[in-house]
Amino acid sequence: GAGVSQSPRYKVTKRGQDVALRCDPISGHVSLYWYRQALGQGPEFLTYFNYEAQQDKSGLPNDRFSAERPEGSISTLTIQRTEQRDSAMYRCASSSGQQETQYFGPGTRLLVL
Amino acid sequence: QKEVEQDPGPLSVPEGAIVSLNCTYSNSAFQYFMWYRQYSRKGPELLMYTYSSGNKEDGRFTAQVDKSSKYISLFIRDSQPSDSATYLCAMSGTFSGGYNKLIFGAGTRLAVHP
Numbered sequence: 001g002a003g004v005s006q007s008p009r010y011k012v013t014k015r016g017q018d019v020a021l022r023c024d025p026i027s028g029h030v031s032l033y034w035y036r037q038a039l040g041q042g043p044e045f046l047t048y049f050n051y052e053a054q055q056d057k058s059g060l061p062n063d064r065f066s067a068e069r070p071e072g073s074i075s076t077l078t079i080q081r082t083e084q085r086d087s088a089m090y091r092c093a094s095s096s097g098q099q100e101t102q103y104f105g106p107g108t109r110l111l112v113l
Numbered sequence: 114q115k116e117v118e119q120d121p122g123p124l125s126v127p128e129g130a131i132v133s134l135n136c137t138y139s140n141s142a143f144q145y146f147m148w149y150r151q152y153s154r155k156g157p158e159l160l161m162y163t164y165s166s167g168n169k170e171d172g173r174f175t176a177q178v179d180k181s182s183k184y185i186s187l188f189i190r191d192s193q194p195s196d197s198a199t200y201l202c203a204m205s206g207t208f209s210g211g212y213n214k215l216i217f218g219a220g221t222r223l224a225v226h227p
Contacts, residue, residue, distance in 0.1 A: 004156070031212060040121065042201045042217025043157065056214065091156055098212035099145075104156030 002026070004105035006092050012111045013082055021077045021108045025094030032075050033102060034067055037089040043104075049075060050098060082112045116140050119202055119218030128227050132189040136202035136218045139183065143204040145213065146178050148187045151199045151220065160200075161187065192225045199223070 005024045013019050025032050030051050035043035045059040051072040060066070064082075069075040079086055089109050093102040119136045126132055134148075144165055149157035161176040163169045163185075169176045175188040185204075189196055199220040205213045 041219050042119075042203070043215070045214050045216070048212055048214065050212065055212070095213070100213075101159050101162070102213060102215065104158070106156050
């Protein structure tokens, strides 16, 4: 079946612009995670949704970052007023339950010029 | 100091060698230990999952957890060129509220040459 999909795969933007990154989880998966992965590093937790509820946003770096999952399926990670330090790979993962295996998407590579 | 430490490598071995990959951690509350494999330009995929201490074997792969030393290992026997990838250790615990808030190591790049 289809895995986790993310769009766009690549995003180049200018400093100060807002960007929206989309995650489409595996059908039926109730748990959704966002991670950020810098080059040569492991993924770093950003936020977690259980259905539509954002249960943990402790990893979001600052208030320019926000995420939503209004219908408990597709999720959007929004970065406002982007800065060069926001450049990274943003990965989404979903799982069938809170303690179940996380399946990662291919990621969105964000480059802020 | 990071919660999870992992030697980034790279590690280069000949085909057929036994590979040992390791991570150390500082948070004694970690209970779930995972190894993910990440091929170039792909997302991480779960390879091994272990709860608490002990060993787990799956084909050519063996995962070991030593909670007393806060040390986990992944062994790959009879390594193949197709095993060439980055291996990430990841951990979580019930302290995170019942869900798997994974804490990853930096990943070790492995190259198996024919």
